[in-house]
Amino acid sequence: MEHGVLFPTFEFAVFFSVVFVLNWLLRPHPLAWRLFLLGASFVFYAAFEPVYCLLLAASILVNQAFGVAIARQAHPGRRRALLAGAVVANLAALGYYKYTDFFVESVGGALELVGIDTGWVPLGIVLPVAISFFTFQALSYVIDIYRGHAEPSPLLDFAVYLSFFPHLVAGPIVRARELLPQLTEHADPRRVNAALAFRLIMAGLFKKVVISSFLSAAIVDDVFAVPEAHRSLEILVAVYAYAIQIYADFSGYTDIAIGCALLLGLRFPQNFDAPYTATSMQSFWRRWHMTLSFWLRDYLYIPLGGNQGSRQWAFATLFLTMLIGGFWHGAAWTFLIWGAIHGLALAVERRVLDGWAAAGKVPGPWSPVLRWLATFHVVCLAWIFFRAESLGVAGTILWRLVAAPGLGEAVTPMVLLVIAVSIGSQFVPTGWVDRAQAVFSRSAPAVQAVALAVGLLFVDALGPEGVPPFIYFQF
Amino acid sequence: MTGHRPGDEPHLEVDPPDAARDRSEPRSLRYHDLAGSRPIPAGRVLVIGSVALLLAAVLNADGLFELATRQPVGWKRDVAATAVAPFCAVGRITHLKDVRAEIRDAADKEVHDCSDGPRSGSATFDEVAVAPTEPAEGPAITRRAPTTAAPLRMWLGGDSMTIELAQSVEEAVAARPEVELATHPQVSSGLTRPDFFDWPAYFRDEVLPTRPEAVVVMFGANDSQGMDIDGAPYQPSSPEWQAEYRRRVGVVMDQLRGDGRLVLWVGQPRMRDTGFDQRMATLDRIYAQEAEDRPWVRFLDSRAILSPDGEGYQATADGVSLRQGDGIHLDRAGADLLAEAVLDAVEAEVMATSPP
Numbered sequence: 001m002e003h004g005v006l007f008p009t010f011e012f013a014v015f016f017s018v019v020f021v022l023n024w025l026l027r028p029h030p031l032a033w034r035l036f037l038l039g040a041s042f043v044f045y046a047a048f049e050p051v052y053c054l055l056l057a058a059s060i061l062v063n064q065a066f067g068v069a070i071a072r073q074a075h076p077g078r079r080r081a082l083l084a085g086a087v088v089a090n091l092a093a094l095g096y097y098k099y100t101d102f103f104v105e106s107v108g109g110a111l112e113l114v115g116i117d118t119g120w121v122p123l124g125i126v127l128p129v130a131i132s133f134f135t136f137q138a139l140s141y142v143i144d145i146y147r148g149h150a151e152p153s154p155l156l157d158f159a160v161y162l163s164f165f166p167h168l169v170a171g172p173i174v175r176a177r178e179l180l181p182q183l184t185e186h187a188d189p190r191r192v193n194a195a196l197a198f199r200l201i202m203a204g205l206f207k208k209v210v211i212s213s214f215l216s217a218a219i220v221d222d223v224f225a226v227p228e229a230h231r232s233l234e235i236l237v238a239v240y241a242y243a244i245q246i247y248a249d250f251s252g253y254t255d256i257a258i259g260c261a262l263l264l265g266l267r268f269p270q271n272f273d274a275p276y277t278a279t280s281m282q283s284f285w286r287r288w289h290m291t292l293s294f295w296l297r298d299y300l301y302i303p304l305g306g307n308q309g310s311r312q313w314a315f316a317t318l319f320l321t322m323l324i325g326g327f328w329h330g331a332a333w334t335f336l337i338w339g340a341i342h343g344l345a346l347a348v349e350r351r352v353l354d355g356w357a358a359a360g361k362v363p364g365p366w367s368p369v370l371r372w373l374a375t376f377h378v379v380c381l382a383w384i385f386f387r388a389e390s391l392g393v394a395g396t397i398l399w400r401l402v403a404a405p406g407l408g409e410a411v412t413p414m415v416l417l418v419i420a421v422s423i424g425s426q427f428v429p430t431g432w433v434d435r436a437q438a439v440f441s442r443s444a445p446a447v448q449a450v451a452l453a454v455g456l457l458f459v460d461a462l463g464p465e466g467v468p469p470f471i472y473f474q475f
Numbered sequence: 476m477t478g479h480r481p482g483d484e485p486h487l488e489v490d491p492p493d494a495a496r497d498r499s500e501p502r503s504l505r506y507h508d509l510a511g512s513r514p515i516p517a518g519r520v521l522v523i524g525s526v527a528l529l530l531a532a533v534l535n536a537d538g539l540f541e542l543a544t545r546q547p548v549g550w551k552r553d554v555a556a557t558a559v560a561p562f563c564a565v566g567r568i569t570h571l572k573d574v575r576a577e578i579r580d581a582a583d584k585e586v587h588d589c590s591d592g593p594r595s596g597s598a599t600f601d602e603v604a605v606a607p608t609e610p611a612e613g614p615a616i617t618r619r620a621p622t623t624a625a626p627l628r629m630w631l632g633g634d635s636m637t638i639e640l641a642q643s644v645e646e647a648v649a650a651r652p653e654v655e656l657a658t659h660p661q662v663s664s665g666l667t668r669p670d671f672f673d674w675p676a677y678f679r680d681e682v683l684p685t686r687p688e689a690v691v692v693m694f695g696a697n698d699s700q701g702m703d704i705d706g707a708p709y710q711p712s713s714p715e716w717q718a719e720y721r722r723r724v725g726v727v728m729d730q731l732r733g734d735g736r737l738v739l740w741v742g743q744p745r746m747r748d749t750g751f752d753q754r755m756a757t758l759d760r761i762y763a764q765e766a767e768d769r770p771w772v773r774f775l776d777s778r779a780i781l782s783p784d785g786e787g788y789q790a791t792a793d794g795v796s797l798r799q800g801d802g803i804h805l806d807r808a809g810a811d812l813l814a815e816a817v818l819d820a821v822e823a824e825v826m827a828t829s830p831p
Contacts, residue, residue, distance in 0.1 A: 017528070175501070448527075457578075461579050
């Protein structure tokens with residue numbers, strides 16, 4: 001990403017300061033405030049690529065039209081047809097940008113294997129940032145209206161919701177019924193939950209700029225680029241490091257997004273909740289990228305009949321849901337395998353736990369530790385496919401994990417320390433962090449300002465040169 | 476982070492236990508509970524945030540200055556540098572900016588003191604410039620048969636185009652103990668902006684002391700931008716710029732010359748953007764011409780290699796992607812093609828087929 005205004009940049013600090021002031025000045029005037037937020041969001045999006053704005057505007061108009069039409073239609077068959085139209089329209093746009101080339105390459109390659117030369121050439125379609133996110137959000141709006149969980153909002157409200165810049169490019173996936181009611185609420189400018197917002201923004205900056213960048217430069221990038229040149233212990237540590245890196249990078253970014261929205265008086269749903277403390281795969285998915293996993297559950301798994309029918313059907317839909325979740329991340333076999341590993345692990349886990357429960361098995365004292373170890377390593381195994389550029393690279397990594405014994409040079413005490421501290425920090429009780437936040441919120445404004453400035457000092461001093469790219473933009 | 480009890484279903488609409496809460500509010504928003512924190516007025520948030528940003532600007536004056544001077548040569552850079560100056564002055568007088576320098580020292584990172592003013596960096600080209608000498612007797616490039624005990628010392632680096640190239644070469648020689656490879660791809664670098672990354676100094680201090688027998692460089696992707704010549708900005712279209720760039724290419728070629736060492740200068744491939752492609756073609760011509768006068772330099776034209784089907788920019792070949800989505804950088808398959816050509820050239824020039 002060369003362009004666009006990313007959160008950890010000087011430009012964004014300036015942009016956000018201006019938005020913050022005007023947001024609170026205009027808040028008492030509903031129409032002006034909405035128009036202002038819409039304008040600011042489009043300016044933010046245009047900084048990536050102005051032509052994308054047309055796509056976002058089209059998504060707003062089309063989905064609002066479907067939402068209103070569904071709400072007005074009483075006939076069940078026609079309602080279903082309208083919903084199907086909306087889903088197809090959204091997925092067709094997403095599919096064109098995201099999956100056309102994958103399809104062309106995969107099908108063309110497969111036909112070539114059986115001796116048919118298609119002469120198909122990938123079109124080199126550029127994936128617009130944010131499309132994966134706003135497509136899912138728009139679908140939540142239309143489906144909720146169809147289900148009777150929500151009423152269509154005025155066009156301007158829906159436009160503000162879909163384009164709102166903090167969640168636009170990389171989530172969290174905020175649902176219509178989470179954000180739209182907040183637009184009509186009275187927000188009290190005298191009661192801003194700044195302590196939580198500052199905590200999220202500072203922690204997010206530190207995770208994203210310092211931790212993620214350090215690990216990628218110190219070990220992850222080199223090992224995943226040329227695994228042939230590395231020994232098994234180096235590869236193992238690089239996989240652990242990547243688990244931390246992607247968590248730091250992605251949760252850091254969404255923390256900043258949630259914090260920025262909160263400073264503007266709008267609350268986003270939580271997206272991460274100490275995922276590496278999970279002692280089961282199910283628990284992991286209730287803590288990792290929650291807004292995606294719950295979206296998949298409510299709009300994919302449940303409609304597929306995942307919680308009804310036979311146990312076999314439940315396992316199959318679970319697997320399929322995770323497979324589609326993997327494919328949502330990117331058009332590549334590696335992402336499909338990542339989704340398949342998670343789907344399989346969830347299904348197997350559910351079957352085993354059901355079996356234990358039926359047999360009346362009581363967990364032993366070491367059970368949480370063993371379950372934590374198993375969960376973490378299954379997640380790490382899946383991360384190998386998520387990070388690897390190709391199946392070949394993933395295969396080499398797995399092979400050299402066992403076939404290239406040795407220490408290697410990339411494993412430094414600092415790398416190990418950062419990994420250990422990052423995992424350890426997820427076990428810090430929430431209550432402690434809340435108490436620290438409460439102390440901060442009750443200290444003098446000058447003290448708060450100094451504390452934030454010192455935080456920014458460490459982020460800048462320990463950060464890399466320039467702004468590192470953000471992993472999750474490609475999704 | 477604030478959590479909900481494991482097993483809670485954050486997105487299910489369940490009546491929250493707190494009766495004061497809006498019944499329709501999704502539980503996913505509940506973690507915004509104040510949890511003992513005191514909410515504050517927006518005006519105070521603004522004051523705290525502004526003071527924090529201003530104080531951080533003083534503490535990070537060196538970092539901001541670096542950010543400012545990284546702007547393209549011209550008025551933007553001057554404006555940015557001027558804007559940072561007051562923070563730099565306050566940071567210097569109060570010694571507040573020393574804290575960052577200490578932290579970076581401890582973390583083994585570079586520190587650029589903003590009090591030193593903008594660096595032009597072009598002085599190094601003058602420092603390392605050597606007087607042209609008559610070619611020595613005998614071959615310009617020494618050939619030998621490397622062995623595992625005495626491997627061929629090869630160095631490869633340049634701008635971000637060499638990130639994937641280095642990976643592909645590394646992969647190709649991973650199973651060849653008779654080749655000892657060192658690499659240094661440096662993002663955003665080149666010969667136009669030594670203030671950002673000083674290649675002549677890097678060659679002098681880090682590369683030449685290791686006595687490489689083959690040096691492979693690739694520059695240019697970041698070079699078609701304004702250049703500071705004796706304190707004045709010049710754009711790539713001007714004859715002054717072209718003359719200075721040509722001089723710098725020659726200086727580096729001469730600097731890298733060594734006792735029978737091969738300097739393999741890799742040109743830039745075709746680019747998707749027409750204007751950018753033309754600017755790279757101009758630089759390629761300069762490299763080729765300068766290499767011609769120097770028997771120890773070989774110019775490797777990457778355009779034919781990365782556009783195997785003909786003239787123009789080529790994104791894919793045989794169903795695999797040669798270039799990344801930006802239309803500039805190499806994808807691994809493209810890098811593999813170029814790596815093969817690089818290794819062929821190195822083998823042809825410096826590796827004797829039989830031991831001497």
